[in-house]
Each structure stands twice: as C-alpha cells, then as structure tokens.
Amino acid sequence: MADARMAEPAIERPGLVATIAGRIVLFACIAMALQLVIVFATYYFDDVELGSLIVDRETAILAEGIHRRDGQWEFRLPDGAEAYAPGSETRLARIRSERGSAIFSNCGDRCVLHLLPEEVDPPDRWTRLLGASKPLRVAGGRAVEIDGQRVVIEVAVLDENEIAMWRALGHEFADHLAVPMSLQLVLILGGSLASAWLALQPVKAAARQAGAIDPLDPDHKIDVSRMPQEVAELGAAVNRSLTRIGGLMRDQRLFNTAVAHEIRTPLAMLQLELGQIDHPRARRMEQDVEALARLVGQITALGRLEALERKSFAPIDLAALGRGVVASTGPWVYDNAHSIAFADEGAAVIRGDPGLLEDALVNLVTNAVTHTPPGTRILLRAGPGPRIAVIDGAGAYRDRTPDGRSGDRLGMGLEIVKRIAAMHGGRLDLAVDPGRRTVATLIFSAAPRQPSGPPSAAPPPA
Incomplete structure (x- = not known):
C-alpha cells in the first residue's frame, strides 16, 4: 500500500x-x-502618427466600394462605412479618378473647408490635424490603384467621439x-x-x-548513447550503480558457492563414516546428512545459476534432455522404492543451458520421490512443444510441514526451478490432484524447431 x-x-x-x-x-x-x-x-x-493611421484605415474601407464596370467607375458604400452616407455632418469623403472626375462625394461645398481644392493635383498621401486634443479631428487623403488606374480618396473625420x-x-x-x-x-x-x-x-x-533489467544479467545496462548530455549523466550514474551492485552480488555468490563447496567434502566423508556404523541411529543420521548434502547441492546450483550468462545458451532437445535425466536418476529412484519412466510426446528444441535445465528436472524428480509414498510411479514427459513435465501418481507433492514451509528445505529446490525457468523465458506450472497425481511442468515461450521422429517411450532403467 x-x-x-x-x-x-x-x-x-x-x-x-x-x-x-x-x-x-x-x-x-x-x-x-x-x-x-x-x-x-x-x-x-503621437497625434500626427495616429492621424495618419485614421486616414489610412478610413480610406482603405472606402476603397472596398470602388469598382469599374464597362469603362465607368462605380461606388457603393461598403460595410462599416455607413457614416459616409450622403449628407453626413461628421464624416466627409471625396473620391476622384486620376483625371479629376468625381466618383463619389458626400460633402458638396463643405469639401472646400477641409479637403484639398479640386484644381490641385493631390499627392499620394497627405494628413492634416484639425484639432489639438482628443477626440482627434483629422483630414487627409491617399492614392490607391484599382484595376490598374490611380484613384484619390480623401476623407475628413469630424467626430465628437x-x-x-x-x-x-x-x-x-x-x-x-x-x-x-x-x-x-x-x-x-x-x-x-x-x-x-x-x-x-x-x-x-x-x-x-x-x-x-534482469538482475541475473550483469551485461544488462541502460543505453545512454542517444540521450541528451544532462540525462545521459544520470543514466551513466545508474549504470555505475548497477555495476557496483552486480559486483557485490557476484562476490556474495562466490562466497556462498565457496562455502557450499567446502562443506560438501566433510559431508561426503561423514556419509562414508556413517556407512561403517551398524546402528539404527546411524541410519537416521545418514538421512539427515543426505538432506543436508542436497541443500548444499542446491546452494551450489543457485550460485551457478546466477553466474551464468545468456550468451552461452545453445539449442537443447527437450526429449534428449529428459532421457538423460531419467537415465541418471533412475538408480536412485529405484533405491527409494519408486519407479520412473520417460515419454516423448513431440518435444521441441529450445535455447538454454543443458546443465541448468538438467538441475531443474533433477530437483523435480527428487521432490517427487521425497514427498510421495513408496511404490509411486514417476513419469518424465517431454512435449508436446516447448514443455517438459514430471508427473507422480500420488498427488502429495505440495504437502506442507507444520511450520508452513515446503518439505524440500525451505522450498529452495522449487525456487531454483522457478528461477531456471524464468532465465529461459518460461515458467513452472504446478497442478495437484490430491491423492491421485501431481504434474510439475516447465513451460517455455517458444521452440525454434520441432524434432523429427515419432513419439517414443523409454523403458524404466534397471
């Protein structure tokens, strides 16, 4: 939370x-x-500049109403120029052609008071202030070109607003x-x-x-090659931290593996010595020592698992792998009053580490023998496709001890199997039918190819 x-x-x-x-x-x-x-x-x-702006804007509005049709000039008041209607007292306008002929005028004789005399040839642009305060009163004119002809537009703004x-x-x-x-x-x-x-x-x-990022892959780093410099520095710092953490993990794994290797030799010698003692208590001690030896073996396998690099993976035929595991574990299984068989149901070829996958299957077979009663039949089934399963006929695989932990030494064996499966892009699936059977299946994501040959079943080893 x-x-x-x-x-x-x-x-x-x-x-x-x-x-x-x-x-x-x-x-x-x-x-x-x-x-x-x-x-x-x-x-x-700036009244002068503001007056020029007013004249420019007003003449531009009036220019929108000037048209030429059949060689004759026409004018119609455009939208926004209603104040220049004939007879207006506050807005005066006069429009003349280049030759001086009138196109439009709404001021009559009053034009003489504020606009240029008609006999004067007007300049292209002129402005004259008619007052020194706001609201601004201004007169002026501007020559524009319409249909290739020069037209002079003159206005006088006498508003009180x-x-x-x-x-x-x-x-x-x-x-x-x-x-x-x-x-x-x-x-x-x-x-x-x-x-x-x-x-x-x-x-x-x-x-x-x-x-x-995979914590088991020491070469897995953040790519900072295309990052901006400021962000790349952060990514590089994270990579350095990952390198330091990876170093600490490697040192810890080496320490654990070294300790496990050091313990294996005394345990082997202890088993030999106990074998020379003919006493019931020695047999019970042999069982404890054997369980401790399995735990040490699992610690060693875990260290080997974490030290492995994926670039060393190679194609593995799951059927051939299963046959090898049955052959190697068969004598021990029969010594413990169980039986084991192999079936190939069209197993695939995957990429991985043969030693790790063999360790995983041996762990599953060992658990199946340990947690089932004598006489239980165990089947190692390869396929169909990229999967391989260990099946027992007792359905007691997941029984728990009174403290709630798995019987295989704190569940380390199952944890190793799960991590091996995850390293190969797969998973461990457990299906338990109590009292009938347990199916522990390693399921992988894909198989590069299907091996040829019909399904076969190997006889149990002697």
Missing part, C-alpha cells in the same frame, strides 16, 4: 512536454500584453501585433514541443530498459 501511495503523485504529475507548452504560452501572453501596451502608448500619444481612432488602433494591433505574434507563438511552441518530445524519446526508452 505504501508503494502505491508513493506512486500516485508521480502518475498525477504533468509531463515535461505539457509543462513546457504551458510556460511558453504563459510567457508569450505576457510578451503580447507588454507589446500591446508599448504599441498603444506609441500611437495614442473616438470611434475612428479605436478602429484604426484595433486594425494596427491585429495587423502588426496579433497575427505576427500568433504565428511566432505557433512556430516557437510547435518547435519547442517537437524538440522536447524528440529529446525525451531516449529517456522513455531508458525507462523501459530500466524496468526490464
């Missing part, structure tokens, strides 16, 4: 890409707000601030997110590698 509580905050935290995106948008909004203030202050307090000024400022903000900043934000945001995503791919791969 504690681990689950510790993992929850990590799951709820936002990803780095989302964090970068949020911060880019935040600072972009702050930059846009500051630039908005700067642009507003620059134009609002600031509608024209705010419209000009709004257009300036949209044209020169909002659109460029939005494009820049999209490019910067997209580029930053893409860069962060690409930079994090090696980190995600390293996380997957770290989750799949």
Whole structure:
C-alpha cells in the first residue's frame, strides 16, 4: 500500500512536454500584453502618427466600394462605412479618378473647408490635424490603384467621439501585433514541443530498459548513447550503480558457492563414516546428512545459476534432455522404492543451458520421490512443444510441514526451478490432484524447431 501511495503523485504529475507548452504560452501572453501596451502608448500619444493611421484605415474601407464596370467607375458604400452616407455632418469623403472626375462625394461645398481644392493635383498621401486634443479631428487623403488606374480618396473625420481612432488602433494591433505574434507563438511552441518530445524519446526508452533489467544479467545496462548530455549523466550514474551492485552480488555468490563447496567434502566423508556404523541411529543420521548434502547441492546450483550468462545458451532437445535425466536418476529412484519412466510426446528444441535445465528436472524428480509414498510411479514427459513435465501418481507433492514451509528445505529446490525457468523465458506450472497425481511442468515461450521422429517411450532403467 505504501508503494502505491508513493506512486500516485508521480502518475498525477504533468509531463515535461505539457509543462513546457504551458510556460511558453504563459510567457508569450505576457510578451503580447507588454507589446500591446508599448504599441498603444506609441500611437495614442503621437497625434500626427495616429492621424495618419485614421486616414489610412478610413480610406482603405472606402476603397472596398470602388469598382469599374464597362469603362465607368462605380461606388457603393461598403460595410462599416455607413457614416459616409450622403449628407453626413461628421464624416466627409471625396473620391476622384486620376483625371479629376468625381466618383463619389458626400460633402458638396463643405469639401472646400477641409479637403484639398479640386484644381490641385493631390499627392499620394497627405494628413492634416484639425484639432489639438482628443477626440482627434483629422483630414487627409491617399492614392490607391484599382484595376490598374490611380484613384484619390480623401476623407475628413469630424467626430465628437473616438470611434475612428479605436478602429484604426484595433486594425494596427491585429495587423502588426496579433497575427505576427500568433504565428511566432505557433512556430516557437510547435518547435519547442517537437524538440522536447524528440529529446525525451531516449529517456522513455531508458525507462523501459530500466524496468526490464534482469538482475541475473550483469551485461544488462541502460543505453545512454542517444540521450541528451544532462540525462545521459544520470543514466551513466545508474549504470555505475548497477555495476557496483552486480559486483557485490557476484562476490556474495562466490562466497556462498565457496562455502557450499567446502562443506560438501566433510559431508561426503561423514556419509562414508556413517556407512561403517551398524546402528539404527546411524541410519537416521545418514538421512539427515543426505538432506543436508542436497541443500548444499542446491546452494551450489543457485550460485551457478546466477553466474551464468545468456550468451552461452545453445539449442537443447527437450526429449534428449529428459532421457538423460531419467537415465541418471533412475538408480536412485529405484533405491527409494519408486519407479520412473520417460515419454516423448513431440518435444521441441529450445535455447538454454543443458546443465541448468538438467538441475531443474533433477530437483523435480527428487521432490517427487521425497514427498510421495513408496511404490509411486514417476513419469518424465517431454512435449508436446516447448514443455517438459514430471508427473507422480500420488498427488502429495505440495504437502506442507507444520511450520508452513515446503518439505524440500525451505522450498529452495522449487525456487531454483522457478528461477531456471524464468532465465529461459518460461515458467513452472504446478497442478495437484490430491491423492491421485501431481504434474510439475516447465513451460517455455517458444521452440525454434520441432524434432523429427515419432513419439517414443523409454523403458524404466534397471
């Protein structure tokens, strides 16, 4: 439960890409707000520049209503230019062709008061302030090209409000601030997110590698070759820690194996000496010494298992392996008043270490003999496919001692079998039918090929 509580905050935290995106948008909004203030202050307090903006915007709106049809100029008030309707007192407009002919005018004689005289050839752009305070009153004009012809548009804004000024400022903000900043934000945001995503791919791969690290494989390390330098340093530190931990584990395994080897010789001598004593108590001691010898053998097998490297794996025919185990364990099985047989049901070929798999099968056969009554028949069955099983006809394989532990010395034998199976990409499956039979099956993930030949059964060894 504690681990689950510790993992929850990590799951709820936002990803780095989302964090970068949020911060880019935040600072972009702050930059846009500051630039908005700067642009507003620059134009609002400069009446000449602001007047030019008003004239440019108003003439641009009127230019949308000018058309040429059958060689004749036509004008229709566009949307947003209703204030320039004929007879308007606050918005004056006059539109002339390059030759001076009138296209539109809503001011009549009043045009002379604020606009250029008709006999004057107007410049391409002009502006004149009609007042020194807000709301701004301004007159001006601009020459535009429509259908390849020069047209002069002149306006006078005499409003007592600031509608024209705010419209000009709004257009300036949209044209020169909002659109460029939005494009820049999209490019910067997209580029930053893409860069962060690409930079994090090696980190995600390293996380997957770290989750799949096999503690029994000393060469299994995190690949830091494609990581950014800062993250690669963390990965290298993790690899150094794994190397140190692997060294400690190897030293511990060597110590355990050395101790087991040192004990085996005295135990063998003790068994020989006990064999010379003709006494019931000596027989009971022989049983205890034999059990201790099996425990030492299991410790040695465990050390050998942990020291093995997977690159030494070779193809193994499970049928041939099973026959060999039956042949080697047969005399001992019969000495313990049991029987053993072998059956090949189309076993596959897998990759692995023959010695380790033989140790696993010997452990299963030993447990089957130890935990079943005399006269029990044991069958070692190879196949079908990448599996091999040890079957006894008693169904007492998983009986427990009073302290709740397995009878094979704290369950070490079964643990070794499970670890050997896991090292070969498989698992140990136990199926118990109490009083009838127990099936202990080593199931592997795949088989490179199926061996040829019909299923066969080997006779029990003599």
